[in-house]
Amino acid sequence: MDLDEDRVREHLAGVMEEHRDLDGAIEAVLKAGTFNLLQVQRMKKRKLSLKDEIGRLQSLLLPDIIA
Numbered sequence: 001m002d003l004d005e006d007r008v009r010e011h012l013a014g015v016m017e018e019h020r021d022l023d024g025a026i027e028a029v030l031k032a033g034t035f036n037l038l039q040v041q042r043m044k045k046r047k048l049s050l051k052d053e054i055g056r057l058q059s060l061l062l063p064d065i066i067a
Helices: 003-032 037-061
Strands: none
16 A cells, blocks of 8 residues: 555545545434535535545546456
């Protein structure tokens, strides 16, 4: 495992943690009942972009397999 792969893994862990935290925050805001719809939409958009980044980072960690 090289240094770049370690950095990708660290970044991936951080992005996954942020994604989980954001999921919890969205759920808490919605349960509170009094929320700003624009704020919730922004949070969901950020969560979706984090999901895309997680997929991209995971694909960097998979070795290329030539069939």
